[in-house]
Amino acid sequence: MRWLIFFLLVCVVLWYIRGIEEVPPPTAEESFIGPQVEALRKVEEFEKAYPEMDKQYQKRLEEEIDKASGGP
Numbered sequence: 814m815r816w817l818i819f820f821l822l823v824c825v826v827l828w829y830i831r832g833i834e835e836v837p838p839p840t841a842e843e844s845f846i847g848p849q850v851e852a853l854r855k856v857e858e859f860e861k862a863y864p865e866m867d868k869q870y871q872k873r874l875e876e877e878i879d880k881a882s883g884g885p
Contacts, residue, residue: 841850
């Protein structure tokens, strides 16, 4: 009889633990590091746009150099 009660208690504890794990963890944006994650997302966007911005800047700089040197 004691084994049956022990077995039932173990089953209840395991069922309770399994139920705890079903709660999904919060996303990174919702946790305490949310502001840092948002800053990283902004930096990622800048990194994607940077090569094009750099090409435009170099082109503009070359045009100014050509104007200053009296080129075509």
